[in-house]
Every structure is written in C-alpha cells, then in structure tokens.
Amino acid sequence: xxxxxxxxxxxxxxxxxxxxxxxxxxxxxxxxxxxWYQHKxxxxxxxxxxxxxxxxxxxxxxxxxxxxxTDFTLTISRLEPEDFAxxxxxxxxxxxxxxxxEIK
Amino acid sequence: xxxxxxSGPGLMKPSETLSLTCTxxxxxxxxxxxxxxxxxxxxxxxxxxxxxxxxxxxxxxNPSLKSRVTISVDTSKNQFSLKLSxxxxxxxxxxxxxxxxxxxxxxxxxxxxxxxTVSS
Numbered sequence: 001x002x003x004x005x006x007x008x009x010x011x012x013x014x015x016x017x018x019x020x021x022x023x024x025x026x027x028x029x030x031x032x033x034x035x036w037y038q039h040k041x042x043x044x045x046x047x048x049x050x051x052x053x054x055x056x057x058x059x060x061x062x063x064x065x066x067x068x069x070t071d072f073t074l075t076i077s078r079l080e081p082e083d084f085a086x087x088x089x090x091x092x093x094x095x096x097x098x099x100x101x102e103i104k
Numbered sequence: 105x106x107x108x109x110x111s112g113p114g115l116m117k118p119s120e121t122l123s124l125t126c127t128x129x130x131x132x133x134x135x136x137x138x139x140x141x142x143x144x145x146x147x148x149x150x151x152x153x154x155x156x157x158x159x160x161x162x163x164x165x166n167p168s169l170k171s172r173v174t175i176s177v178d179t180s181k182n183q184f185s186l187k188l189s190x191x192x193x194x195x196x197x198x199x200x201x202x203x204x205x206x207x208x209x210x211x212x213x214x215x216x217x218x219x220x221t222v223s224s
Contacts, residue, residue, distance in 0.1 A: 033209045044200070044217065050210035092209050093153035093166070095143075 002026055004089055004096035012104040019076040021099045023089035028069050033091055036065055036074045039098070040085045048087075049074060076101075106131040108201045110218035118224055122188040126201030126215060133182045134159045139204040140177065140184045143211075144197040152197075156204060157184060191222045 003026040013019055023034070031052035039045040047056040049065035052072055062077040076083055079101070088098040112124040124142065133140065141156035155175040156164040165173055169188070177184040188195060198217040205212065 035208075035210045037211070042216075044214040045211075046214075047210055047212040050205075050208055050212075056210075056212065088151065090209070090211065093156075095151040095153070097150045 002029060002091055002094050004091055004094055006087075006089060006096035006099050008099060009097070010100045010102060012102050013079055014104045015079050015081055017079050019074075019079055019083075019101055021074040021076075021087055021101075023067075023072040023074070023096050025070045025072075025091060029091050031068050031072075034065075034067070034072050035090045036063075037088055037090065038083075038085050039088065045088075106203065106213055108203065108213055108215035110199060110201050110215045112199065112218040112220055114218075114220065116191055116220060116222050118192050118222055120191055120222075122186070122191050122195065122220060124186045124188075124199055124201070124218060124220075126184050126186075128182045128184070128203075133177060133184065134179055137206045139206060141202050141204055141211075142175065142186045143200045143202055143214075145200070145217075146194070146197040149197075154188075154199075155186060193222050196220065196222045 005024045007022045034052040036049040037045040048059050048063050053065045064075045066073050084103050086098045086100045089096040107129045109127045139156050139158050142154040145151050155173050157175045157177050159177050172189045174187045198219050200217045201215040202211045
C-alpha cells in the first residue's frame with residue numbers, strides 16, 4: 001500500500017510569497033495518477049493539478065506541479081489572499097495528510 | 105457544469121445504518137468517462153476513500169470498510185448512494201461524493217460534503 005507523506009504540515013507565509021509543498025510517496029508511483037487539490041473549510045475540495053503537472057480547467061498559472069518517481073511538489077509562485085487553504089495530494093485512492101498554508 | 109450534492113441524515117445513533125445519496129446535475133451518471141464514489145474525512149483527520157462505482161455496475165470497496173459498505177447507482181434518478189452498516193462514533197465524518205475520471209483517477213468535482221455525526 002502506497003503512503004503519501006506531505007510536508008510541511010503547516011506553512012506560514014505572507015501574500016506575495018512563494019509556497020513550495022512536498023508530497024513524497026513510499027514507493028515509486030506513476031506521475032499520470034498524481035493529483036493536487038485545494039480545500040477550504042466548508043467547501044468542496046477543488047482539483048488543481050492532475051498527471052503531476054497539468055493544471056485543471058480554470059486554475060491560475062501561479063499553481064505549478066512537478067515531480068516524478070517518489071517526489072512531487074506543488075508550487076504557488078505568488079500567494080494571493082484566496083490561496084490560504086489546505087492542499088493535499090492524491091495517488092489512486094490514497095491521499096496525503098495535507099499541508100495547511102496559513103497567513104503569517 | 106457538473107455538480108454533485110450529498111444528502112444524508114446528519115445525526116445517527118450507534119449500530120444504525122447510514123444512508124447517503126448523491127444527486128448528479130449538469131451531466132449524466134451514465135458518462136463512459138466517469139466513476140462515482142464516496143470519500144470521507146473524520147474531524148481532524150485525513151481523507152479516506154470508501155467506495156467507487158461505474159454506472160454499469162462495477163464496484164470497488166476499501167478493504168477496511170468492505171464488510172459494512174454497499175454502493176449503488178440509480179440511473180433513472182441520476183443518483184448514486186452509499187450504505188454503511190453498524191455505525192460507531194469512528195464513522196463520524198464529512199462524507200463527500202465524487203466523480204473520478206476514467207483513466208487518470210483525478211477527482212473532479214467533489215460535492216460540498218455531508219456531515220454525519222454518530223452519537224448516542
């Protein structure tokens with residue numbers, strides 16, 4: 001069973017700063033099945049990235065996904081106020097524990 | 105735009121059977137590129153996949169819940185449903201209905217979520 005470990009657990013940043021989130025798999029996984037989501041309290045999670053690096057429809061260019069093998073990253077180039085949320089990765093039916101991006 | 109909406113009991117007692125329904129709007133549940141499923145998130149914990157179904161009837165269950173779970177689809181109502189038997193406090197969670205894309209497992213969209221609390 002694949003385990004996805006996300007780090008850090010919490011990222012405290014200011015608007016305009018760059019956020020780099022990590023998702024590490026316990027074994028090599030296919031990039032084709034790696035996705036990232038944004039989740040705000042009381043809302044439905046939103047698909048950001050699929051296939052490790054493909055932005056979903058309507059997702060701003062400041063969101064970039066990269067990686068392969070066991071190491072994947074989600075980068076938000078310049079944080080906007082609406083980007084403060086929890087982000088989690090997914091591989092098949094397994095989810096990472098999430099990274100909370102909070103306002104510093 | 106495809107939208108999913110859960111409906112459920114809210115509050116339940118231990119040992120009861122949880123029934124949740126997801127109504128699909130803006131698209132057909134018989135889409136050949138769609139798998140339909142349920143995912144839950146207990147308070148303060150991570151996401152847990154529960155079950156997935158294809159409109160043709162193929163079902164997939166989380167092994168840890170399989171003995172208590174049934175997922176079904178009603179194409180005439182454009183709905184799919186989840187039943188979870190013998191609930192305990194550990195089943196308290198937000199339950200999300202989802203559409204998973206055939207081929208790459210991306211989940212889009214998700215429903216808003218339905219909070220189910222199990223308490224005596």
